[in-house]
Amino acid sequence: MARAFLFVLDSFGIGGAPDALAYGDDGSNTLGHIAEFCAAGAGDRKGLRSGPLSLPNMSALGLLSIARLASGRSPAGMPVPQRVFGLHGAASEVSHGKDTPSGHWEIAGTPVMFDWGYFPAGEEAFSPELVEAICREAELPGILGNCHASGTEVIARFGEEHIRTGKPICYTSSDSVFQIAAHETHFGIERLLSLCQIVRRLVDPLNIGRVIARPFVGETTATFERTGNRRDYSVLPPEPTLLDRLVEAGRTVHAVGKIGDIFAHQGVSRVIKANGNMALMDATLQVMDEAQDGDLVFSNFVDFDMLYGHRRDVPGYAAALEAFDQRLPEVHRKLRPGDMVLMTADHGCDPTWRGTDHTRERVPIMAFGPGIKSRMVGIRNTYADIGETIAAHLGIPAGPHGRSFL
Ligand SMILES: O=P(O)(O)O[C@H]1O[C@H](CO)[C@@H](O)[C@H]1O
Ligand SMILES: [Mn+2]
Numbered sequence: 001m002a003r004a005f006l007f008v009l010d011s012f013g014i015g016g017a018p019d020a021l022a023y024g025d026d027g028s029n030t031l032g033h034i035a036e037f038c039a040a041g042a043g044d045r046k047g048l049r050s051g052p053l054s055l056p057n058m059s060a061l062g063l064l065s066i067a068r069l070a071s072g073r074s075p076a077g078m079p080v081p082q083r084v085f086g087l088h089g090a091a092s093e094v095s096h097g098k099d100t101p102s103g104h105w106e107i108a109g110t111p112v113m114f115d116w117g118y119f120p121a122g123e124e125a126f127s128p129e130l131v132e133a134i135c136r137e138a139e140l141p142g143i144l145g146n147c148h149a150s151g152t153e154v155i156a157r158f159g160e161e162h163i164r165t166g167k168p169i170c171y172t173s174s175d176s177v178f179q180i181a182a183h184e185t186h187f188g189i190e191r192l193l194s195l196c197q198i199v200r201r202l203v204d205p206l207n208i209g210r211v212i213a214r215p216f217v218g219e220t221t222a223t224f225e226r227t228g229n230r231r232d233y234s235v236l237p238p239e240p241t242l243l244d245r246l247v248e249a250g251r252t253v254h255a256v257g258k259i260g261d262i263f264a265h266q267g268v269s270r271v272i273k274a275n276g277n278m279a280l281m282d283a284t285l286q287v288m289d290e291a292q293d294g295d296l297v298f299s300n301f302v303d304f305d306m307l308y309g310h311r312r313d314v315p316g317y318a319a320a321l322e323a324f325d326q327r328l329p330e331v332h333r334k335l336r337p338g339d340m341v342l343m344t345a346d347h348g349c350d351p352t353w354r355g356t357d358h359t360r361e362r363v364p365i366m367a368f369g370p371g372i373k374s375r376m377v378g379i380r381n382t383y384a385d386i387g388e389t390i391a392a393h394l395g396i397p398a399g400p401h402g403r404s405f406l
């Protein structure tokens, strides 16, 4: 029997989404712009990396051809490999949101065809009624922030006042999120998690996708730092996903990183947490030894998005891609007959784009394994084709959305 390994490189878009204009993202291209900046010397950072973007393993898996197919442009400065291995293509998203849950659920065969609730970008993001209810139920003296913000900037701005007053920092983005930053010890991590659960219940009627705890440490603006204890409280996916279907069929779903939280723990047999892409890769490699025939290992590599895409950090994103690419031979060495590794992304987050939000883009599909033939599968109309491909590979019945490309 077969095993499947699904890796989401969070936010690794390749441009070309047909509906990008409607999101204000026409021309955004995470891979394309990183490559362009690196080729022009604008991806250099002393002690970190320099020169053109170098992804030899992903290039050998077809990344450059699918980037050209998806966006009409070849990534600048990246040498074209002599031969391409594995199955490769690109996919457009049909879900309305360019957020992480929409992307992951659609990858797992369940597009999100309703509109999430969003908080307005004006003066106050959260209504006085909602703030009043939160303060009453959680016994808080008030909240700080109450705006659209980048998480690191909002902590720099309000962190010291938060420590002084005990008021949590509440903010949102163009995603359907209510985020709460609070100090791990001054406010307390358990108290932050209970607060998130209260807020989760209060924003349910507003159709908000996630309430997210963003704990941080440090004593001053200059030293504040977010920790790995982030916790997402998501609503349930609208229909059973590939994960539910696998568990129903008696299979084990190993969720590495934030996959468990993203799926609200539905269809997740086992959660393996790790902090940072390299630790997530180490954890994934270990689970590759443990997974049984018929299992799915589903890993999310969050640094691309959280540390570099949202922070609009081109050298950081480039270095993270290069470090990830260097680990792929280790993945390859773990493979057994019948295994398939499939790499993709959930949305874009172009580090050269305006603002700090995600960008609507197509995503890459790169699959390899001992029995996987080299083939171009073109541009798929929905990420759900990825989930259906994994369903077909693992031998469970097809779902209602998407088509396997095997
Ligand atoms: O700026 P930070 O706090 O990283 O927030 C980002 O993380 C959120 C959830 O992934 C996104 O909606 C985006 O706003
Ligand atoms: Mn994401």
Ligand SMILES: [Mn+2]
Pocket (backbone or CB within 6 Å): 100, 305, 306, 310, 349, 358
């Ligand atoms: Mn993000």
